[in-house]
Amino acid sequence: QVQLVESGGGLVHTGGSLRLSCAASGSIFDINAMGWYRQAPGKQREMVASITRGGNGYTYYVDDVKGRFTISRDNAKNMVYLQMSSLKPEDTAVYYCKVWGPYTNYWGQGTQVTVSS
8 A cells, every 4th residue: 555645735826836735654665656636626637747656757748737846756755746847727627646557556635735826
């Protein structure tokens, strides 16, 4: 089992920044990627960004956040981060941390991000 705890959400004005953190604990030896998803009211959950745990940390971003969000990880601390800048009202959503391996995946409880116009 892997436990994930997210933090860093909140209310910010358009153009502002937030940094989300996700702490992983438990049996993470078979986790090979970590990422962030978001779900806005009335919409499906979507992947925002992901990063591999090994190697150089290959990253992926959904087009809408490229150039504004940066995902990073600290393997020694079992942490994954999402630095969000130039936030827009349409970024408002519950953001979820997810980690996965070849046979398993785990979700955090989510953290609310609200961007006011």
